[in-house]
Amino acid sequence: MERSAVFHRPDQNYSFILDESTLGIRIRTKKDDVERIELIHGDPYIWKDDKWVFEKIDMTLNATDALFDYWETTITPPHRRIRYGFELHAKGETLLYTEKGFYEEVLYDCQYYFCFPYLHASELFNAPDWVKDTRWYQIFPERFANANSSINPNNTIPWGAAEPAQNNFFGGDFEGVIEHLDYLVDLGINGIYFTPIFKSPSNHKYDTIDYFEIDPQFGTKEDLKRLVKECHDRGIKIMLDAVFNHSGYYFAPFQDVLEKGQDSEYANWFYPHSFPLHGGEQPNYETFAFVASMPKLNTQNPQVKKYLLDVSAYWINEFDIDGWRLDVANEVDHQFWREFRTVVREQKPDIYILGEVWHDSMPWLLGDQFDAVMNYPFTTNVLHLLASQTITAKEFMNDMTTVIQSYPKNVMDVTFNLVGSHDTPRILTECQEDVSRVKLIYTLLYTFMGSPCMYYGDEIGMTGGKDPGCRKCMEWNPERQDSDLLDHVKKLMSLRQSEKLLANEGHFQFLNQEQSEIVAYRKYHHDQNVLVIINPTNVEQTFRIPHVLKGNVIKNLWTH
Amino acid sequence: MERSAVFHRPDQNYSFILDESTLGIRIRTKKDDVERIELIHGDPYIWKDDKWVFEKIDMTLNATDALFDYWETTITPPHRRIRYGFELHAKGETLLYTEKGFYEEVLYDCQYYFCFPYLHASELFNAPDWVKDTRWYQIFPERFANANSSINPNNTIPWGAAEPAQNNFFGGDFEGVIEHLDYLVDLGINGIYFTPIFKSPSNHKYDTIDYFEIDPQFGTKEDLKRLVKECHDRGIKIMLDAVFNHSGYYFAPFQDVLEKGQDSEYANWFYPHSFPLHGGEQPNYETFAFVASMPKLNTQNPQVKKYLLDVSAYWINEFDIDGWRLDVANEVDHQFWREFRTVVREQKPDIYILGEVWHDSMPWLLGDQFDAVMNYPFTTNVLHLLASQTITAKEFMNDMTTVIQSYPKNVMDVTFNLVGSHDTPRILTECQEDVSRVKLIYTLLYTFMGSPCMYYGDEIGMTGGKDPGCRKCMEWNPERQDSDLLDHVKKLMSLRQSEKLLANEGHFQFLNQEQSEIVAYRKYHHDQNVLVIINPTNVEQTFRIPHVLKGNVIKNLWTH
Structure with missing residues (x-):
């Protein structure tokens, strides 16, 4: 041994x-x-x-x-x-x-x-029950739909009339989302994750000026209330993006430190190395990455903590949101997140807390901090199998097993699976625009354990390279949408809705067979099984129904 | 590979x-x-x-x-x-x-x-600085010294006139400790850990009636203040024992639940399974072990939490104690200990928090809960080597390395090392009364990494089997004390005091040599080394000064 x-x-x-x-x-x-x-x-x-x-x-x-x-x-x-x-x-x-x-x-x-x-x-690690039955849709609000031109930011470009750039605006707004809620219901989603909506000068809004205000280009607080109500009426949950690792350059406390230096009452809200503060390639204060316009917040300072926890509670209490996605969550201290969990759970016991952590996330998933992280290791393995095609079916099952086994079972049931986001190239682009591979990827995504998320527009075959390329305006012209792909996605979402075993009611097991180039797994509970078989190769493959399923009546859920 | x-x-x-x-x-x-x-x-x-x-x-x-x-x-x-x-x-x-x-x-x-x-x-895991230089002495106050017979409990037996039993009393008190502080200073200790002193009917006091009162058999609050002052005047730190996992049977809230059943406002202070409560071999409420007189406290209940955290702060603020030892700490929830740390650190930033955990303790030693645990794995390895003699020098170094490597370095620097306590047979008894082996054990204890603790009376060769045998009255008659052993201990404490490398100023390394039956290690910092060589066998052994020390001038710290 x-x-x-x-x-x-x-x-x-x-x-x-x-x-x-x-x-x-x-x-x-x-x-x-x-x-x-x-x-x-x-x-x-x-x-x-x-x-x-x-x-x-x-x-x-x-x-x-x-x-x-x-x-x-x-x-x-x-x-x-x-x-x-x-x-x-x-x-x-x-x-x-x-x-x-x-x-x-x-x-x-x-x-x-x-x-x-x-x-x-x-x-107990106790993520809210509703999450495992949730099919998420990620909206980058500046680029989803522009329905109210009266609040367009300066220099707004007509919808889709240019490639997305670091600093251009197309005027997407809340009204645009509300107008397309029926599209989303028809698609089959029941949860929306919005990238940031608070006041900020950029198109992505990850550099907050005021955590208590909606950016006027999206609408008013009344509009957000209406949006949440319209969503809730349709059974759709709403998750907002909390950017607490850093503020924006124009956040009033940071401006105060810029102006007054160490005499500012906000000096300890950040991590200054010396005064006066200066930006440039090597700012003399800590930042997100090396971005001078994103000064790192000192979440170990009780005043900062209080401010951000008040923000966290405010949007739940006043707007009835259902989840918080936490930007750059891994670079904020654990104690802050523990207190965050306590506060937001007090406001709404079944709120969902999703951290942005790209790597091994065990320290955040012990029950005292997050309910889930954005499962980029899932993304990576899927891309290796079906986009870059650098691993075999067997390697995929091995690599995915390593990820699954690195967490408790109940953590994997609610992990946030995605195959692309505003931070990655779009999935169709990753697959060299081969739609058939994208279809297989979605089949995997919607039949796997975890809580799947679709990045806006991926369901209709939009393309785009890495940021800012992946942030194109949503394509609303049906003639330029891939309806075949859209139907495939709808069918998957519908199947996941009707077959509870696909929405994590049971156990998961890879069916790894010698010599096989097939990815296969079952989800099961007692003697009920759902079997998923994916052929990632370009040639016909044989898969033997494994012994554990012998004697069972088999129904083809896909074609029946 | x-x-x-x-x-x-x-x-x-x-x-x-x-x-x-x-x-x-x-x-x-x-x-x-x-x-x-x-x-x-x-x-x-x-x-x-x-x-x-x-x-x-x-x-x-x-x-x-x-x-x-x-x-x-x-x-x-x-x-x-x-x-x-x-x-x-x-x-x-x-x-x-x-x-x-x-x-x-x-x-x-x-x-x-x-x-x-x-x-x-x-x-950062930041135990107080003073701990690594502390030489602890554990006092079971009922058995250390009786100096005030006017507060003797009923049926007090003359000092040492009987074997210790589950329920007998010899009347040890605070005055007795104060009277012998000069003995302790002469011995060389600079920290006292007292087993519980709060109001309780038993001789061990692990079944608290009132967490805000001193047991009258030990003295008054004024006496404790005087004891702390006398200790601090001599540079001795004081650690008290917090029994928060369970209360005693006669704790007023538990009595209220016994009386009123589920109508008691204290019903949720415990874990009742049904009403009315009954004890016996299988109590219908949760307990420490299966001890009906020790009902488990519900430390997840905010009221209980507040009560116990108030207790924790009270004894620091009013009596200036320096540490809390936490009884059955592993069976209390982590969140309670996190809040405990926050509260006691607010009262006294350099307070020491020591948990009773006998097994692998990593989850409590991440910086957010304890500064140390009682290092019983150290005890076990030492006993195997020198008491039961069931392992070789090489096996000892392997087993101890496994323990050391299972924690971060800064955790091991302040771990609470002991070779016996009120919960184990006395070390001389474990060694079949072979004093020479006990001397080697102390040599190891006082030259090792961590913060060493002596159980009262072990330094003069007291014997005793497991509880209650190990709780005999302290032997104060010099003729019945082993003065040779006492001198050995004093010399070790003095060496640890004068040689900072012995008090964890540097790094630790076993010097594991092929064919050798010697336990050897060095503590070093830059080119300063202290070398410890222990022969656990009954025959002469040869130890070669290892290459890493060659060329250094060697001074014999023991004989010089």
Whole structure:
């Protein structure tokens, strides 16, 4: 047995609370190295004749990737406390694996074993229930629809009359969104994520001037109220974008520091290195990236904290929004996000908190901060398989398994899956405009675990390179929309709506077959299965219905 | 290269903040499998010609245990942000290891790499500075000294006239401690940890009746004030024991629930399963272990939280205590401890927070909860080596390395090392009353990393089996004290005081030599080294001064 490959630690993705009384326990071993694993478990305080009393249950080989096998089980400790270890069985060898290492026989002193000391309901990762049934649509409001020309910003260009640039404006507004809500309902979405709408000089609005005001180019606060109501009437949730890592250059407190230097009462709202402040290529204050117009906010300062938490509560209480997406969330301190969660949950218990974190996000997904992150690792793997076509089906399943296994199961159920955004080239462009590959990508997106998001216009085959290319005006002329692709997307959304197993009601499992170049997985609950089979190659492939499904009646959900 | 053994994740003991601008980074590989590791690192926002700009530095092979090599380095990212990966060199093979897995060549897109997004000063693990220079002494106040017979509890037995039992009393009190402070100063300690002193019917006082009152058998609040002042005058810190996991049976809120059942306004202060409450072998409410007289407190209830946080602040503000030891800390929810830290740090910024956690404690030692835990894994390893003698020197160094490497360096500097307490048999009894082995154990304890603690009476060779045997009355008759052992302890404490390297001023490294049955380690800073050599066997052993120390002038600190 390869002992150095065995890994477990009683937290994060290896021990996690699934509900008030259930713990999920996982262990990884070297691929194909261990034949069977039993979980040895008991209450730390139950002993008999000076020996710890324990039981054994079999673990399930749940998933496998390039290097590892992942074993899992759930357990309901009667007194919410558990000590546990693993009995690993391989050919000719049985080992006990505990917190203190490996032993050749079972130990009867629970002090050697791993400990999950207490299941506290308050430590459950509890994203709102509605999220797993949500099909998101991301709107970049400057570019979705211009319905009220009276509030156009200066120098507004006629809709679609130019390529998007860093600094041009087409006048998209709230009225434009309201006018097209029926289009969105018909498409099948039931959640909208808006990139920022607060007062800001740019077209993307990631450089906020005033967190308590709507940018006038989008409309008024009354318009936003109407927009939210119209959405809620149609069963659509609304998520806004909170840019709390940094402010804009024209944010009043930053202007005050620019003017007064260290005498400004706002000097500690930012991270100045010296005074007076200057921008340029190397600003003498901390910024987002090296962008002088985006000074980093000091979220460790109690005044800043109070200001931003007031903002967070205000838009929930006054406008009834349903979610906050948090920009550059990984560069803000964890304690700020913990307090943020407490405050916004107090306003609305089922609010959704989505962080922008592109990399491994476990530290934010422990139940005390975010409900989900933007799952760019999902994006990357999908692009490798179907856009750049640099990995095989088997590699895709391995790589995706690595991502899935790096989080608790209940975290993956609500992860925010996307295949493009305002920060990436559009998916059709990534696929060299091969629509058939985009269709496969959507099939994957809408049948996978997590909460899928469509970037505006991708459903009708819009193209565009990286920012600003991906921020073209929405194409409303039906003749220039790809109706075939649109129908494909509608069908997928409708299927996800009618088949609850596709909206994360059950479990997920890749069906990885030797020699096969097929990506296949099932979502299942008891004896109900939904089977998804994707052929990412250009040639016909054979897929054998796996043994686990034999004897079942099979219905083709796609063609029936 | 054994890829399945390589482990890194950008948090916990693998990436940790050492000061406002420095990050510690660690990686583990299979033992003797990799020859050299370079850290590839750069700012995520610095790119040139569409390629990420990075630098490389060598990592140090820092430690090794039975299965793994541990490599470490520190890094100071100029803009507090870092993406990084590892270039692993083995015979005939070089691999890049990143968040996304292994690659055979270096990648120029930092999205593949591990990310530590931002060093926030507020996320630094910052235990108080004084702790690493503290030599603790644990006092079980009922058994240390009885100087005021007028406050003896009923049925008090003359000092030492009986074996300690679950329910007998010998009348130890604060006055007794004050009378012996000069003894403690002479011994060389500068911190006292008192087991509970609040009002409670038992001799151990772990079943609190009133958290705002001193138990009258110990004295008055004025006596405690005097005790603290007398200690502070002598440079001795005071730590009290907070029993917040559970109350005592006679705690007024619990009595109210017993009386009024679910109509009690305190029903949610506990975890009742049904009403009326009953005790017995299986109480119908949650308890510590299965002890009916210790009902578990609901620390998720805001009222309970407020009450206990008020208690925490009260004893700091009114009595100027320096630390809180937290009983059964692992079974209380993390959010409670986060708020506890915030509150007690507000009262006294350099207060020490010590949790009772017997097992792997990483989740409590991330900087937002405790400064240290009671390091029982240290105890266990020491007992295996020198008490039960079930492991060799080499196994000891391996097992201790596993513990050390499971935490960030700055966590280990202040860990609370002990070789016995009121919850374990006394060390001399564990060693079958072989004093020479106890002396070696103390040599280890007082020259190791961490903050060492002596359990009252162990320094003079008291014996006793597990609770209640280990809670005998302190032996004050010099003729019945082991003065040779006492001198050994005094000398060790004095050495630790005069040699700052022994009090964690530098780095720690085991000197593990092939064929040797010696435990050896050095503590060093620049070219200053303190070398500790311990022979745990009964026969003479040879130890070769290792190459790293060659050419240095050697002074024998023990005999000079």
